[in-house]
Amino acid sequence: MQTLFRRTWQFSSLTAVTGFAVMVLLASHVNAESTEGEATEHVQEAKENPISVAVKAIAAALAIGLAAIATGIAQANIGAAGIGAVAENPKNFGPALVFLALPETLLIFGFTVAAIILFIF
Numbered sequence: 192m193q194t195l196f197r198r199t200w201q202f203s204s205l206t207a208v209t210g211f212a213v214m215v216l217l218a219s220h221v222n223a224e225s226t227e228g229e230a231t232e233h234v235q236e237a238k239e240n241p242i243s244v245a246v247k248a249i250a251a252a253l254a255i256g257l258a259a260i261a262t263g264i265a266q267a268n269i270g271a272a273g274i275g276a277v278a279e280n281p282k283n284f285g286p287a288l289v290f291l292a293l294p295e296t297l298l299i300f301g302f303t304v305a306a307i308i309l310f311i312f
């Protein structure tokens with residue numbers, strides 16, 4: 192069980208770091224100038240209040256990172272139970288697969304919240 196938890200934690204950490212990297216790349220897009228040479232609304236905001244942009248990037252990274260960790264922990268437990276159920280009765284494969292996919296919605300919600308933080312607020 193401890194090996195399974197360690198692997199889950201490693202996968203979750205990798206997903207969280209990847210999510211953080213994606214959010215940093217998206218936030219760095221804010222610093223780009225428009226093609227006409229005029230500063231966009233986001234660039235003006237970044238120049239006026241750089242702390243605001245940094246806080247948005249950190250909040251978006253936390254939204255994805257924490258959602259990824261929660262997803263990994265949930266999938267570890269559900270996956271172990273699903274394998275046990277399929278071992279007892281192979282007809283349980285379909286429901287086990289559906290239950291294994293359900294925690295992925297947490298990550299989708301985290302990505303949605305991160306996108307809202309970055310692009311709407």
